[in-house]
Amino acid sequence: MIEIRQVSKHFGRFEVLKSVSLTCEAGQCIALIGPNGCGKTTLIKSILGMVLPSSGSIYFQGKDIARDFMYRHHIGYMPQKGRYPDNMTIGQVIDMIKDIRSSDDTLDEQLITDFGLDEILDKRMRTLSGGTTQKVSASLAFLFNPQVLILDEPTAGLDPLAAEILKDKIIAENKRGKLIFITSHLLSELDDLVTHVVMMQEGEIRFNMPTALLKEQTGTNSLARAITHVLKQDHVQ
Amino acid sequence: MFNKIQRFIVLDILKNRVVLAYTLLLAVLSWSVFSLEDDSNKGVLTLLNIVLLTTPLVSIIFTTIYLYNSAEFIELLLSQPIRRSKIWTGLFLGLFFSLALSFIIGAGIPILLFVPGHVALILLVMGVLITAVFVALGFLCGIMSRDKARGIGISILLWLFFALLFDGLVLFLLFQFSDYPIEKAMVGVAALNPIDLARIFIILQLDVSAMLGYTGAIFKDFFGTGVGTAIGFALLCLWVILPYLLSRRMFIRKDL
Numbered sequence: 001m002i003e004i005r006q007v008s009k010h011f012g013r014f015e016v017l018k019s020v021s022l023t024c025e026a027g028q029c030i031a032l033i034g035p036n037g038c039g040k041t042t043l044i045k046s047i048l049g050m051v052l053p054s055s056g057s058i059y060f061q062g063k064d065i066a067r068d069f070m071y072r073h074h075i076g077y078m079p080q081k082g083r084y085p086d087n088m089t090i091g092q093v094i095d096m097i098k099d100i101r102s103s104d105d106t107l108d109e110q111l112i113t114d115f116g117l118d119e120i121l122d123k124r125m126r127t128l129s130g131g132t133t134q135k136v137s138a139s140l141a142f143l144f145n146p147q148v149l150i151l152d153e154p155t156a157g158l159d160p161l162a163a164e165i166l167k168d169k170i171i172a173e174n175k176r177g178k179l180i181f182i183t184s185h186l187l188s189e190l191d192d193l194v195t196h197v198v199m200m201q202e203g204e205i206r207f208n209m210p211t212a213l214l215k216e217q218t219g220t221n222s223l224a225r226a227i228t229h230v231l232k233q234d235h236v237q
Numbered sequence: 238m239f240n241k242i243q244r245f246i247v248l249d250i251l252k253n254r255v256v257l258a259y260t261l262l263l264a265v266l267s268w269s270v271f272s273l274e275d276d277s278n279k280g281v282l283t284l285l286n287i288v289l290l291t292t293p294l295v296s297i298i299f300t301t302i303y304l305y306n307s308a309e310f311i312e313l314l315l316s317q318p319i320r321r322s323k324i325w326t327g328l329f330l331g332l333f334f335s336l337a338l339s340f341i342i343g344a345g346i347p348i349l350l351f352v353p354g355h356v357a358l359i360l361l362v363m364g365v366l367i368t369a370v371f372v373a374l375g376f377l378c379g380i381m382s383r384d385k386a387r388g389i390g391i392s393i394l395l396w397l398f399f400a401l402l403f404d405g406l407v408l409f410l411l412f413q414f415s416d417y418p419i420e421k422a423m424v425g426v427a428a429l430n431p432i433d434l435a436r437i438f439i440i441l442q443l444d445v446s447a448m449l450g451y452t453g454a455i456f457k458d459f460f461g462t463g464v465g466t467a468i469g470f471a472l473l474c475l476w477v478i479l480p481y482l483l484s485r486r487m488f489i490r491k492d493l
Contacts, residue, residue: 101318
C-alpha cells in the first residue's frame with residue numbers, strides 16, 4: 001500500500017535518512033521505534049509530504065506522491081504536539097477540517113463522543129489542557145475513516161482512561177484492515193497493538209519484522225524485553 | 238473566495254485581543270484628531286502620520302507572530318488533502334481581511350464621516366494597501382527563519398527601515414547631492430518605499446503639496462497625472478504581490 005524506495009534526506013550536511021526502503025500493506029499495525037533523533041518523525045513527515053526527500057521516492061497505492069496531494073484523502077494524521085488557533089472553538093476546528101476535506105464518506109465520530117468532546121464543542125482551544133488537545137487531534141485523525149492512520153506518540157499526555165479508549169479504537173480499526181503507523185517510546189503500551197516492528201537507528205532501518213517472529217527469535221514474551229534483548233546484543237558486539 | 242481556511246482564520250483573528258486593541262486605538266486616535274482639528278485637511282495630515290506609523294508596525298509584527306504560533310496548525314493543514322499554495326493563500330487572505338477590516342472599522346468610519354469627497358476614499362484605499370504590503374512582508378519574515386526570535390527581529394527591522402531609516406537615508410542623499418538636479422531621481426527613490434508612496438499619494442490630494450518645494454512640484458507633475466497615479470498604484474500593488482509570491486515559493490519548497 002505504501003512503498004518507500006531508497007529515500008534519503010539531509011538537512012544541510014546532517015543526514016537524517018539514509019536510503020530507507022520500506023513496504024507496508026493494509027492490515028498491518030507498525031510500531032516505528034528507535035532512539036530520539038533517529039529519523040522516525042522525518043520518515044513519517046516524508047510519507048505525509050511535509051518533508052520533501054532529497055532523493056528516492058514514496059509510492060502510495062502504486063502512485064508517486066511527489067507533487068500529488070489527493071492521496072492524503074486516505075491518511076489520518078495525529079501529530080505529537082497539536083496546537084490550534086487560540087480563539088477557535090473545538091467545534092470550529094472540527095468544522096474547518098470537515099470543510100477542507102469535503103469528503104462524502106460517512107464520518108466516524110465515535111472518538112468525539114467517547115472522549116466527551118461533543119459536550120464541550122464551544123470551548124476555545126486556548127483554554128484546553130494538553131490532554132484535551134490531544135483528544136481533539138486523535139478525533140480528527142479518525143474522523144474521515146482513512147485507510148491509513150499515522151499516529152505520532154498517540155498516548156503521550158492522555159489520561160489512562162482516554163489512552164485505553166484510543167488503544168481500543170486503534171485495535172478495532174486495525175482489525176477492519178487499516179494500515180496503522182505508531183511511533184512511541186512506551187514499548188509496553190504497544191504490546192497488544194502492533195503486528196510489525198520497525199526499528200530505526202541513525203537514519204537507517206535496523207530491522208523490520210513481525211512482532212511474533214521478533215519475540216520468537218529473542219525468546220521473550222513481551223515487546224519491551226525483545227527490544228532490550230536486541231539492544232544488549234548490539235552492546236556486546 | 239470567502240470560504241475554507243481564510244474564513245476560519247478571520248473568525249479566529251477577529252477575537253484576538255491584540256487586533257481588538259489595534260482597532261480601538263485607531264478609533265480613539267482618529268476620533269480625537271478630527272474632534273480637535275477644525276480644518277479637515279490638517280486632520281488628515283495628522284492622521285496620515287499616525288496611520289503610516291502604526292498600521293505597518295501592527296500588520297508586519299502581528300502577521301509574523303501569528304505565523305510562528307500557527308506552525309503546528311500549518312502542519313496539520315499540510316497533512317490534509319490540500320495544495321500547499323492554497324494553505325498559504327488562505328492564511329494570507331485570512332490575515333489581510335481581518336487586519337484590513339479592523340483598519341476600516343477603526344479609522345475608516347471617522348474618515349468617511351469627517352473627510353469630504355475623494356480624499357477619504359484614497360486615504361482608506363491607501364490604508365488597506367499598506368496593510369496588505371506589510372502583511373505580505375510579514376509572510377516573508379515568517380518563512381525566512383525557523384527561529385521565532387530571529388523572524389520577529391527581522392520584521393521589526395523591516396518596519397524600522399521603511400518607517401524611519403529610509404527617510405533619513407533620503408535626506409542624507411538630498412544634502413549630499415544638493416548641487417545636482419536630483420529631483421527626478423527622487424521620484425524613483427520614493428518607489429522603493431511603500432510608506433512614502435502612500436504618503437505622497439495622499440499629500441498630493443490635499444492642497445499642501447506646495448510645502449514640499451520644488452521636489453513636490455516634480456512629484457505633482459508625475460504622480461498628479463493619470464498615468465503617474467496608475468504607476469504609483471501599480472507599484473504599491475507590486476509591493477504586495479512580490480513579497481507574497483516569494484514567500485509562497487519558499488513555503489512550497491520548505492520542509493516542515
